[in-house]
Amino acid sequence: MGNADLRSLATLRDVPFADLEGSVVAVDAHNWLYRYLTTTVKWTSDEKYTTGEGVEVANLIGVVQGLPKFFEHDITPVFVFDGGVTDLKSEEVADRREAREKAEERKQAAEERGDAIEAARLSAQTQRLTDTIQETTRDLLDILDVPWYDAPAEGEAQAAHQNAVGDADYVGSEDYDTLLFGAPRTLRGLTSKGDPELMDLDATLADLDLTREQLIDAAMLCGTDFNAGISGIGPKTALKEIRAHGDLWGVLEARDEHIEHAERVREFFRNPPVRDDYTDEYDLDIDPDVEAARAFVTEEWEVDAGEVERGFERIEESLVQTGLDRWT
Known part of the structure; x- marks a missing residue:
């Protein structure tokens, strides 16, 4: 969507x-x-x-x-x-790859004609x-x-x-x-x-005035990262259709439409793959080693120190100014 x-x-x-x-x-x-x-x-x-x-x-x-x-x-x-x-x-991934490739072609053209601003904009894409x-x-x-x-x-x-x-x-x-x-x-x-x-x-x-499942259904009618929507259906129409027909299946039947892998997409939003053991992997008591981070960024990876120094200074200042006892 x-x-x-x-x-x-x-x-x-x-x-x-x-x-x-x-x-x-x-x-x-x-x-x-x-x-x-x-x-x-x-x-x-x-x-x-x-x-x-x-x-x-x-x-x-x-x-x-x-x-x-x-x-x-x-x-x-x-x-x-x-x-x-x-x-x-x-x-969706394939579409994004294609968009990047097209942007790369346009960036090269911009560089060839000396348009540095356009080249920078396209480089970000x-x-x-x-x-x-x-x-x-x-x-x-x-x-x-x-x-x-x-x-x-x-x-x-x-x-x-x-x-x-x-x-x-x-x-x-x-x-x-x-x-x-x-x-x-x-x-x-x-x-x-x-x-x-x-x-x-x-x-x-x-x-x-919807359930979460109905919100998912409305989103699927418009289109998500995991499915193409129904042509001509935007958010207002999707809400109207869901309210009139109850759920995704009622709307698709009433309009004689089809969404590929609809059940899988719907279930993916409702019960996506997740894990519950993540808290074993980290501690919320943060104690940053700013000097080691500086060396990692500017010496090991050769990033211009002027681009990151203010960020490191802000990190150091925040540890003092906010008095984060739980972080130190």
Whole structure:
């Protein structure tokens, strides 16, 4: 389901960071990291984050610039990384790969004509989370003692589960699909300036007068990352149809339509693959080794020190200013 579609259905409100102090946030790691990665690539010269051997690690700049927001507001992040990609998402993955390839072609054309601004914009669109980016991100989080673990499948589904069972106060993600995966409370805008936006599942269902299963059905009619929607159905029509016919099957029968793998997609949202042993893998008492992190980023991976120094300073300052006894 397109972000605009679910946004028009979700109940959202701004929440001040002051209200989030002391909370634990299960962060959709790929979603968070990708946003910082693309922003870094778009606005930073590539020599600032490229090693002498030509390996790009713009992610390290993104992580150092993004983590202080949690520390400064006494929020403990737990980063949840994607596991294996479900075959239901293969078409979406293929579409994204094709989009990256087209952006790469346009970027090369922009470079040839000397349009540096357009080339930078397109370079951000070609980014993917390489094995090196995945590994170095985890290594840096370890050095900074920031909790993380791997999900069996979708990271946002696992983060939603962690929130639902009470092991996290919120999910941190820009994706609206956390609603469909059953996350009670999602924070959006953690990578943006200003206060974040709270997306509340119970309030959404109450405002729409739907069950979670009916919300999933409405989303599937519009289209999700795991299925194509029905032509001509947007969020308003989807709600109308679900209310008129009760559920997805009633709508499909009434309209003589078909959604491929509908039962599997529906069940995937209702009961995605998750794990319950994740708390064995981390400790919420964070004690960052900032000097070791500096050396890892600037010496081992040759990132320009000027690009990350302010981020490290903010981390150090936050540990003093917030008086985080539980972190030290």
